[in-house]
Amino acid sequence: MxxxxxxxxxxxxxxxxxxxxxxxxxxxxxxxxxxxxxxxxxxxxxxxGGSHATLNxxxxxxxxxxxxxxxxxxxxxxxxxxxxxxxxxxxxxxxxxxxxxKSIDNSRETLQNLREMIYKLHGTCTEGQEHLGICWSWAQRQCIGISCRQLSIRVSRPMGLAGEQSYTDALRVISYSAHGIVGQFTNSKKLDQHSAESAVQARQATLSHVGQAHAELEPTCWKHTELRDNITAAEVQLAKRCHGAHIETLSQDITQVGSHYQLIHYDVQYLDMQMHRLQVVGHVEKELSLSMQELRARPASTQAVLMACAGTGRMAQKKRFWLHVPWGPDSFGCAMWTGCSLADVLKEAGVKDGATQVVFTGADKGVEGGKVQYFQRSLSLDDALLGHVMLVYEMNGQDLTPAHGAPLRLIVPGWYGMASVKWLTSIEVVTGKWWGHQMEAYSFRRTATDPEMVPLTRLPVRALMAPPGYPEFFSRARIVAPGSHRVVGRAWAGAVDIERVEFSSDAGKTWSTAQLAQKNGAFGWAQWEFDWQVSAEGTYVLSCRAFDVKGRSQDEPSDELFNWTGMGDTQPQLVYVKVDKSIESEGGIIDLTAEQRAARTELNDGQYGAALDQSLVEALYRSPGSQ
Known part of the structure; x- marks a missing residue:
């Protein structure tokens, strides 16, 4: 123009x-x-040089x-x-x-009409499946199913973008999801029920093997400490490379790429998208070598998937395993992932009888547990053939970044993040039982060599809040003025629906039920909010917890909670809040010296000024990342 x-x-x-x-x-x-x-x-x-040499x-x-x-x-x-x-x-x-x-208004009306049609189609397909009595085990192998429920949710919340672009992206999502309707992704009620039951079984297996009741079986080992303020330089180095999410992004439906948590085991890989090929080998009828162009040409889907690290909450455990990333509750992210169906690729390769597992290998190489290795994980064949497992090349509508696994990664919805292998180079179908280092590392165990260790698999139930008010730079203590404050957060439970979220402003002594919305996808998260009324200045400890429809709940706060590698902790988030009207005035003076000193135990003994009560120290520093 x-x-x-x-x-x-x-x-x-x-x-x-x-x-x-x-x-x-x-x-x-x-x-x-x-x-x-x-x-x-x-x-x-x-x-x-003429005769008129003088200009008037x-x-x-x-x-x-x-x-x-x-x-x-x-x-x-x-x-x-x-x-x-x-x-x-x-x-x-x-x-x-x-x-x-006008075009945007028309698009909005069209999207609404499409959503209504999809709801009707979902109901029709559900009735049809009930009347036909389709065998579920056969259906999941043949990729028969329907993604109407997912599609209806995605259309109602198109990517979280603004203006005309959001409707453009929404139409693209609809285009992708249409392929799912004809059989690419199996997100039916039966799939949800299967994944939900598996999640419940995983939690039961965990609680029966580790936790407070089994804390006495901890071995005497230099890899554990009972202090929270003795972070080592090695842990700081890991924390700088493997960053958590920004806790305030819990106010948003979709986590932006730069705020999504990251765990880089070895090094970020820079792979050439034009040259990269995915190898599908092993116990199959036909081995495949697929370029990115071929993978992108396959029918695709976009799903909102909540991902959380298995080590979430490690710092909340007093008996802390310090040879890993010192996560608080902030290793999470809920993004829109776009890719094709893993089940379809396996079906094309033709899985032979006798196959039991599928092994996924990433390009990142390093040393761990004293062994040189590529990052590898496996899924059972049944789990790999569930239609929702994806080979992903886009995140939030953009090509994957190198740090998030470009050009291709695995996404296993409803599982802890370690299952979603980045920089995916090969898929191998195997017989027998495959058990690599990353399978053992991500297991609940009582000892280093526990013969009955329980692998981490599906996500538990959890709620977190975006801390209200404004933070102090060093301590991250939050400051609000007296009055009414709407506290907003998110809750998730993998494939299981959330029953309720509860909020407390007195460190969990009393609880109130928060308002809860629907999840933004079968494997996404749900928004909750609570209007907190506070009139008196002073210090408060906020907390939240979630319960799902299968009866699962979060861990109760305890210093005795233990598993050898500090995995899967779900103790409720604590948020330290100081109510002070001075926060309303630019240039207002608020003394937070006591909060700063409390970061080190030896400085909170009263010699340098008023000491902070230990319960408040716990709220502020028990699990870094909460604030």
Whole structure:
């Protein structure tokens, strides 16, 4: 558009200059051009050394004034003309913007109609499945199912973007999901029930093997400590490389790429998208070598998937395993992932009878547990053939970034994040039981070599809040003014639906039920909110906890909770809040020295000023990342 404006103005100026030249020739005398001609002749004489060697000053002054007058008049005329042209173009631009707004309104109405149609289609398909009595085990292997429930949710919340772009992305999501309707992704009620029951079984297996009741079986080992403020330099280094989510992003439905948690086991890989190929090998009828172009050409789907690290909450355990990332509750993220079906790729390769597991290998290589290795994980064949497991190449509508696994990664919805292998290079179908280092590392165990260790698999139930108010830079203590504050957060439970979320403003002594919305996807999360009324200044400890429809709940706060590698902790989040009206005034003075000193135990003994009560120290520093 800018180039067109420049062209119009250039043509206009050229035409006007031509007109001015002609006018100067015809009507020059009326504008003082006689003097200009005289001045010009005199100047020529001077230049040629003629007899008129002296230029009359008055004539020169008149000629100069005439030139100024002509320049001024012509400049005004030209500027008015150019302004007229630009004004017309602005009117045209406004008209086009109006048309675009109408188009957006029409798109919004179309999306609503599509959503209503999808709900009806979902009901029809559910009835059809019930009447036909489709065998579930056969259906999951043949990729028969329907993603209407997922699609309806995604259409109602299109990517969390604003304006026309959100509807463009929403239409793209619909396009992807249409492939799911004809059989690419199996997100039916039966799938949800299967995943939900598996999640419940995983939690039961965990609680029966580790936890407070089994804390006495901890071995004497230098890899554990009972302090929380003795973070080592190695842990700091891991924390800098493997960052948690920004806790305040819990106010948003979708986690932006830069705020999504990351765990980089070895090094970020930089793979050439044009050259990269995925190898599908092992116990299959036909081995495959698929380029990114071929993978992107396959039917695709976009899903909102909540991902959390298995080590979430490690710092909340007093008997802390310190040879891993010192996570608080902040290793989470809920993004929109786009990719094709793993089940379809396996089906194309043709899994042979006798296959039991599928092994996924990433390009990142390092040393762990004293062994040189590539990062590898496995799924049972049954889990790999569930239609919702994805081979992903986009995150939030954009190509994967290198740190998030570009150009291709695995996404296993409803599982802890370690299952979603980044920089995916190969898929191998195997017989028998495959058990690599990353399977053992991510297991609940009582000892380092526990023969009955329980693998971490599916996500537990959990709620977190975006801390209200404003933070103090060092301690992250939150400050709010007296009054009403809407506390917003998110809750998740993998494939299981959330029953309720509870909120406390007195460190869990009493609880109130929060308002709860629907999840943003079968494997996403749900928003909750609570209006907290506080009138008295002072210090408060906020907390939240969630319960799912299968009866699962979070861990009760305890210093005795233990498993050898500090995995899967779900103790409720604690948020330290100071109520002080000074926060309303820029330049207001709020003394948080006691909160700062409390970060080190030896400084909170009263020698350097008033000591912070231990329960408040726990709220502020028990699990870094809460604030």
């Amino acid at each position: 800018l180039v067109w404006h420049e062209a119009l103005c250039a043509v206009y100026i050229r035409e006007k200059l031509g007109e001015y030249k002609e006018l100067a020739r015809i009507e020059g005398s009326s504008l003082g051009c006689d003097e200009i001609v005289a001045a010009r002749g005199t100047a020529e004489d001077l230049e040629g 000053d008055s004539v020169a002054d008149k000629a100069l004034e005439a030139v100024k007058t002509i320049a001024k008049d012509r400049t005004i005329e030209m500027s008015e003309g150019i302004a007229c042209i630009l004004g017309e173009e602005m009117q045209e631009l406004e008209r086009r913007q109006g048309d675009q707004r």
